[in-house]
Amino acid sequence: MKALLSAVALAALTAALPAHADDHSDKLSASAQTIEPQVRTRDLSGTFGGQRVNYRATIGETILTANDGKQEAVVVTTSYVKTPRDASRPVFFIYNGGPGSGSVWLQMGAFGPKRVAIPSDARDDGAPPYPIVDNPDSLLDVADLVFIDPPGTGFSYLTEGTDKTKYFGLEEDGKAVAEVIRRWINDNGRWNSPKYLGGESYGTTRTAMVVRELEGGTYNDVGLNGLILISTILDFAMREPTPGNEMAYVATLPNMAAAAYYHGKVQAPSVEAIAEEARQFAIGPYASALLKGQDLPAAERAAVRAELSRLTGLSETYLDNAELRVTSQRFYKELLRDRGLTIGRLDARYTGKDYDSAGETPDADPSFYGIDAGYTAAINSWARDTLGFETDREYQSIGSVGQHWNWKIGSGWGRNAYLNVAPYIGQAMRQNSQLRLFNAQGWYDFATPFFGAEYSLNRIGIPQDRVTLEYYDAGHMMYIRDEDRQKLSGDIRRFIRAR
Template sequence: MRLTISLAALALAIMPMAVQAQDGDKKKDEAPAAEAGVPAPNVSVTHHKSVFGGKAISYTATTGETYLKDKDGKPLAAIYATAYVKDGGDKKRPITFLYNGGPGSGSLWLHMGAFGPKRVVLPDAQDDGAPPYPLVDNAESLLDVTDLVFIDPVGTGFSHAIGKKDPKDYWGVSADAKSIADYIRLWLNENGRWSSPKYIGGESYGTTRSVALINELEGGYNDVAVNGIILISSILDFGASAEVQGNEMPYILNLPSMATTAWYHKKMGNPPATVAEAAQQARAFAIGPYAAALLKGNQLSDQERASVRAELARLTGLSEQFVDHAELRITPGRFYKELLRDRGVSIGRLDTRYTGKDYDAAGEEPDNDPSFYAIDGAYTAAMNSYARDELKYKTDRSYVTIGGVSGWDWKLQGQRGRDSEVYASVAPYLSKALRENSGLKVFVGQGWYDFATPFFGAEYAMSRTGFDPARIQYHYYDAGHMMYVRPDDLRKLSADIRAFISQR
């Protein structure tokens, strides 16, 4: 079945007003003088007005560079970010810092797809095709309840190392989080916002970054207290999700996403009425009979194997023969290819509702992810066009959409020995933050059809000992990894986060 994105529904979601850009080439008067051959940070300021959440908002957009410096004041890296601040100078208004993931992705997905004042309109098809890609006023932006800052980490977007500084020094879980924490402190200093309620949020690896970041912001003596963390399509425990022989956890954590996908494509045996019910059936089986069977390994009895095989086939929509040949352990890549093999198509990873045609139907895994190549061109074009034309940001640099970093350091600050090498989980940072900050709350948004960061994996990571479940809100969407590509889910996501920020 092919996913369609309704332009008619999108039109209803958008309530545009005239947007006026002024002072496009204006630079910050207080920009520091160039030093040691390094030019002053490149910054543009423009002024706008539009309707968000049903409210007319006048705001100032400041887009450009902030320098991270060493102890002697020497610039080391330029962080590119875009800040949208409601006019009027309310210092007690909430401020939310947002970024995407990768690692190595710019913030254009959340910026141009979900919460920025403009958003790109995708074609009414499963493929974004070729330009033009219209930009429209985004009525679902959160600017009615919070100011917004979209951040591109070093090596992504227009952010870069300066001079002889090696950008790889910023490419690691802890190093990356420290650089974003440094940027946030600088932004609070420059804008006088230390007393504002503060929220941090990201998508995909951006959720990993958020939790490593809360450790950098609140884990020392120079604290930046945070009111809330927004986790969209969460991945916190990389050890539990590592697809290596001998690790049984990925099969358990992926099974509910296989069930919801089979339900969506009408492949699930004896399906329940709703996707939520399908998910719950799979959760119960995954942590019960299925987990027990996997842990027993080759000591599993023939009778128990037959029972598990039959239920696993029913939930996943695969044949019992295929499940048996896979030794009851179905990898995601095989699932993408096998589920709809009889229809001659593969399914997506970021969003399993998407389908694609491979070179042939005989392979073990898909050629590519149809749920990514269906959207990447539109977002890249939208970000470049919007930053350069409407925000008046002048630069010769190319915007790095994704893939701008390599050799990521997965060791966590404070961990030593083999633990830091083989089991990377930032979840303990979050449980510690919840215990030590009684005002902190967590928003978790997950798509039923997301295989990049399966919803059961997020639930598992945040249900360990030390977490306070009363302060974690879970929200689910009839979508995949980037739930905002579907207008109905964008509206729901925006309303859910708007309520989360407003309930202080």
């Protein structure tokens, strides 16, 4: 979201998270004037991973300029650095997704020194006040943390007259974030510190583009120790059910089985067990049947339909009418139609009640509107009231940046053709023998399906002995669930320490 809205995170991908469309494009830019970057610091302390840590919290602006010196973008970072300063400590650069999502989700939900306490059991966050509490699961005991709000997200913005196309795109955003990282490393004297990079949802896509700039670009000057991916989307064909793209149905089938299991529509010893059954069926008989198209024999169709019904909890009649191809949107509405409920996209554990039960798709995503208010309140309170950041700008937790996004890479690739950024990760790992990758996926996340992430990360060219996969009993923003936030923190802590 959120993740990147992941959460929050949502989360999120333009399609992986609700657009929260803002038609007022003037909010993305500021008046043309010389801007003096604002920096605010606070010296604080807390207990993280069982260790007492003194740290300096700094929220500040980095100004990106054009070749002619024009100030084009103001990028806000929030860093938490252990005091006294220790250059041997790892630094973890973190962002969320969208594109258009601020870093609020991972900062106030998972890894920052404070977090917003919202219900852990897939209930909505209700009304304020929302508790902002100490976060013992923060990673400050093992790494200094730098949260980045890319241009157009959070409090970051473009100045008046700046061409959006220079910053709002796969390559453009990657270059901007890479520059901010280089600037932070230089300003803080951390060139020889171990470095980790990662994000949530589209933030995992961004990671591939940023590592391309840092390790595979013109300068190739920033060595990385690890990539930390949360709710991963690298191969976009895995989530686009365009007619004829059968892999989108293959990739989401295990998610449907997991969601059906959670809501009592199918029986299995565990979510892990049903997920594995669905994986094997999806990549085997199901994929084979879909690829045969209209040549699929009647007997084989019947057998596949019966097993598909068993795994998803949907009727054979419905599956037959859908030609064995059920989109995620239809599944959210159909799974619990008999109960008058829909399920969440970011987190299928959440349920909602639509205006009526007759439609094909849900009115909204109950797993997003169930958490967004608490996170927005928390980041504004923390940044403005505690850290002292002064601005009249609204914090863009999920903004309109995605409406302007350039999904092409160079002159040949485009989102509607075949967009897969995983090869950039493979190239970086092959060129850096100590670069490792950690991947976290929720069983109930339809925005970035776990099977799609597995598929994209085990392709040729990615060294499998340096890839770690972990799973969680929640959705896109698995850290919303208390047990999974603790597990995620522990898993990443071990990953960092293992260098």
